[in-house]
Amino acid sequence: DVKVTQSSRYLVKRTGEKVFLECVQDMDHENMFWYRQDPGLGLRLIYFSYDVKMKEKGDIPEGYSVSREKKERFSLILESASTNQTSMYLCASSLWAGGPVEDTGELFFGEGSRLTVL
Amino acid sequence: DAKTTQPPSMDCAEGRAANLPCNHSTISGNEYVYWYRQIHSQGPQYIIHGLKNNETNEMASLIITEDRKSSTLILPHATLRDTAVYYCIVLIWGSARQLTFGSGTQLTVLP
Numbered sequence: 001d002v003k004v005t006q007s008s009r010y011l012v013k014r015t016g017e018k019v020f021l022e023c024v025q026d027m028d029h030e031n032m033f034w035y036r037q038d039p040g041l042g043l044r045l046i047y048f049s050y051d052v053k054m055k056e057k058g059d060i061p062e063g064y065s066v067s068r069e070k071k072e073r074f075s076l077i078l079e080s081a082s083t084n085q086t087s088m089y090l091c092a093s094s095l096w097a098g099g100p101v102e103d104t105g106e107l108f109f110g111e112g113s114r115l116t117v118l
Numbered sequence: 119d120a121k122t123t124q125p126p127s128m129d130c131a132e133g134r135a136a137n138l139p140c141n142h143s144t145i146s147g148n149e150y151v152y153w154y155r156q157i158h159s160q161g162p163q164y165i166i167h168g169l170k171n172n173e174t175n176e177m178a179s180l181i182i183t184e185d186r187k188s189s190t191l192i193l194p195h196a197t198l199r200d201t202a203v204y205y206c207i208v209l210i211w212g213s214a215r216q217l218t219f220g221s222g223t224q225l226t227v228l229p
Contacts, residue, residue, distance in 0.1 A: 042218065043217075
């Protein structure tokens with residue numbers, strides 16, 4: 001089974017701190033994604049990456065950056081955390097969209113990281 | 119991507135079939151119907167997807183109407199562990215980066 005592992009389930013940080021959220025997948029997927037989930041707003045895409053060192057902005061990239069130095073690892077960085085970044089953060093991976101028939105286009109999600117910024 | 123409409127909540131008795139409807143009247147010809155679910159405090163989980171034919175896997179069945187304007191996800195024998203929010207999504211094949219989750223349907227399986 002595909003496994004997407006997020007480094008921390010719960011974090012509490014203070015305003016202005018730098019925060020790293022790590023995500024690792026073990027199925028050699030090309031695509032990786034970072035979402036945040038807030039009540040009433042559904043899942044919103046922050047950034048995605050379709051290859052090592054490649055990244056593209058999603059719908060809400062402001063205040064975030066990402067790093068993908070290795071294929072299996074995709075990190076989300078909050079340079080200076082703010083209270084409005086308190087949220088559930090979800091990492092996901094998928095096979096390359098233009099791949100063979102067995103590429104279902106489905107996303108595999110991690111368990112989520114609940115970040116509280118005080 | 120086409121918008122979907124789902125009922126906000128449904129109940130189902132344990133052991134019975136759960137039928138979750140979804141309307142997607144503006145779906146275009148190259149858009150697939152995907153279903154995901156999210157159990158409380160976990161990440162979303164892919165269930166099934168289809169284009170125009172009915173589909174079945176080990177988790178569920180997907181019935182898509184002939185005009186493709188609506189679909190139904192069927193959990194044949196619901197268990198308490200199926201209690202979750204179920205999301206119906208339409209998107210173009212392989213465009214996972216456009217995947218967006220709306221409010222979904224909160225399914226509660228009752229003992």
